Amino acid sequence: MALVTVSALGLLFTSAGVLVQDGTSLDVHSSAAIALHVLTGVLALVLGWRAWATRRGRWAAVVALVLFGATFAQASLGGSSTLAFHIGVALVLTVLCTWLAAWTFGRSLYEEIE
Numbered sequence: 586m587a588l589v590t591v592s593a594l595g596l597l598f599t600s601a602g603v604l605v606q607d608g609t610s611l612d613v614h615s616s617a618a619i620a621l622h623v624l625t626g627v628l629a630l631v632l633g634w635r636a637w638a639t640r641r642g643r644w645a646a647v648v649a650l651v652l653f654g655a656t657f658a659q660a661s662l663g664g665s666s667t668l669a670f671h672i673g674v675a676l677v678l679t680v681l682c683t684w685l686a687a688w689t690f691g692r693s694l695y696e697e698i699e
Contacts, residue, residue: 586631587686590624593617594682597675618660621678625653628685645688652681 600614629649636646659674 586628587689590628591682591686593621593624594679597621622656625649625656629653645685648681649685652678652685
């Protein structure tokens, strides 16, 4: 799930580049943003359930919940007058998504070794 979320961010970055250059692909960018909201929500639910069931990974669940909320904050800054903030929050989302993806893979490998 974390990798799919990172992939959605990749699509957002790609469509944002086309949007800035050509003024096209707003539909793709908007659809990818909706997908990101859904995916981060599912990721937060999954990691929250995992943290509750195993009593481990609470920080990851909190980060996923913050990520979910930040996607809405970022979307609200999508206007032309707030584009600098929109891009800045997009970078924060990228860091959070990448960290969660790395955590999920690193954690599962660590648990298999024990």
